[in-house]
Amino acid sequence: MNAIRGLAAFATSALVVAAISLYGMQAARSSDHQDSPTVVARPGADITDVYAYPAPDNANNVVLAMDVYPLIPGGMSSNAQYAFDPAVLYQFKIANGVANKNYNESMVVQFSVNGTGQSQTLTMYGPTPPNEVSTSNTIVTTAKMGSVTFNQPATLDNGQIQVFAGTRRDPFFFDLAQFFKILPDRDAAYHAPGQTVPSPTATSFNGFAAGNPNGCATAPAADFLSNYNVLQIAIELPKTMLEPTGSALGKIGLWATTSTTTGS
Amino acid sequence: MFRTILAGAAAGGLLALLLSACNSGGGNSTPPTTQNAVYQQIELLSRPAVKEAFESFGDHDPTNRSEPYNDSTISNDIVSFATTVAGRSTTTADALQSVLYPNEMIVDLSSSASTAGYLGVETGGKVGTTFGGRALTDDVIDVSLSAIFGNALSALGVVPDDGKESPCLATDNLSGATPSYLTSTTFPYSQGPV
Incomplete structure (x- = not known):
């Protein structure tokens, strides 16, 4: 359940349409944004999940992935609107000092977006030390690695790096609808203008066995995300590239960010 | 939140202020990605479920604009x-706080484990794998819910059983093992769109 799913006005594709409409309204009156959560208005910057795992095909490699743009309905992923946001800088941030309790970012991988729609390209920079240890960042232009076209996996750096940016089935699974009944505050729809957060209507997840001793709910549990897609940026690269030059492999802290020049 | 934004502006320095002024003068609502621009963080995600489970909706935005190691809101x-x-x-x-803060997913690149396993490093291998990180199939929701509402921590010997579980x-x-659609055998290893 990622944190952002709560911000993402979830629930139905109709809400996604509503969010897109809201974005359009905001673009038209950009100074009036006080009650509209930033990432609901900009779904291309809305990170839904982050993954990090050993590459299945090469023990020396690691895969990093971030998913954005929640709730792209099944059957609609080729729609031109479901593309990365050219106003957004996408970043993986890595702290190499966590074994010594230094959690500051010391390496970054950055992606800038060129063009709109599904013919766009993304340019990858890094892995490289960042220009700034900050939530305020510039692109490390000296670390330009290469480009990838939407939905077309590419290899960079003489074949050492694989990169993908495009549509994927959302691999996240969660009974989100039931969660919102238990904790309605987390549903962004209730934070839209004119809405109020209702009282909880459930105190249990579903799917428990009939006659369970705790009286938990026995209706079928349902994966809310099973018919939705996301946009994914994934890289596979040698583990050594995530450490500073000459450093041994060790523990890293990982997070993903999205940023805009306007902060909105 | 204002403190965070101000801190970010200070770190960005005079260049940030100058560029910000230039951008605001341009008047475009969605400026193109340019290489010398200064970008302000509007969203952060690391471990799944932490923001959504623990933070009220209104606290998400300050966390989204913070460094994961300098975020008293989520802590x-x-x-x-x-x-x-x-x-x-x-x-x-x-x-829970000591495992989940700083708000960074820990990955041990020196591990020889062939698969990831959520919270594996943070818990010293008591859950997940020694690689840590997060696999596409990891049931991160149940890992989280069982720690927050269940007896996962006491069962691991991390804390005494407080007798305050909410089993429902x-x-x-x-379960991530149930859907066959989570992974594929070729890069990027997730499934194509439905």
């Missing part, structure tokens, strides 16, 4: 949600 919310909403002991709440909230009864 405090982990303890306050665990003790008030979830009704856990202070000891259990503090244990400790799993959503969905």
Whole structure:
């Protein structure tokens, strides 16, 4: 359940349409944004999940992935609107000092977006030390690695790096609808203008066995995300590239960010 | 939140202020990505479920604009949600905080494990794998719910059992092993769109 799913006005594709409409309204009156959560208005910057795992095909490699743009309905992923946001800088941030309790970012991988729609390209920079240890960042232009076209996996750096940016089935699974009944505050729809957060209507997840001793709910549990897609940026690269030059492999802290020049 | 933004501006320095002024003068609502621009963080995600479970909706934005190691909002919310909403002991709440803050997913690149396993490093291998990180199939929701509402921490010997479990909230009864659509054999290893 990622944190952002709560911000993402979830629930139905109709809400996604509503969010897109809201974005359009905001673009038209950009100074009036006080009650509209930033990432609901900009779904291309809305990170839904982050993954990090050993590459299945090469023990020396690691895969990093971030998913954005929640709730792209099944059957609609080729729609031109479901593309990365050219106003957004996408970043993986890595702290190499966590074994010594230094959690500051010391390496970054950055992606800038060129063009709109599904013919766009993304340019990858890094892995490289960042220009700034900050939530305020510039692109490390000296670390330009290469480009990838939407939905077309590419290899960079003489074949050492694989990169993908495009549509994927959302691999996240969660009974989100039931969660919102238990904790309605987390549903962004209730934070839209004119809405109020209702009282909880459930105190249990579903799917428990009939006659369970705790009286938990026995209706079928349902994966809310099973018919939705996301946009994914994934890289596979040698583990050594995530450490500073000459450093041994060790523990890293990982997070993903999205940023805009306007902060909105 | 203002403090965070101001801190970010200070770190960005004069260049940030100058560029910001230039951008605002351009008048475009969605400026193109340019290489010398200064970008302000509007969203952060690391471990799944932490923001959504522990933070009230209104606290998401400050966390989204913070460094994951300089975020008193999420650090405090982990303890306050665990003790008030979830009704856990202070000891259990503090244990959750110590595992989940700083808000960074830990990956051990030196591990020879062939698969990831969520929270594996943070818990010293008591859950997940020694690689840590997060696999596409990891049931991160049940890992989280069982720690927040169930007896996962006491079962691992991390804390004494506080006797304050909420078993109906400790799993959503969905498993990553069940759907066949989570992975594929070729890069990027996730499935194509439905």
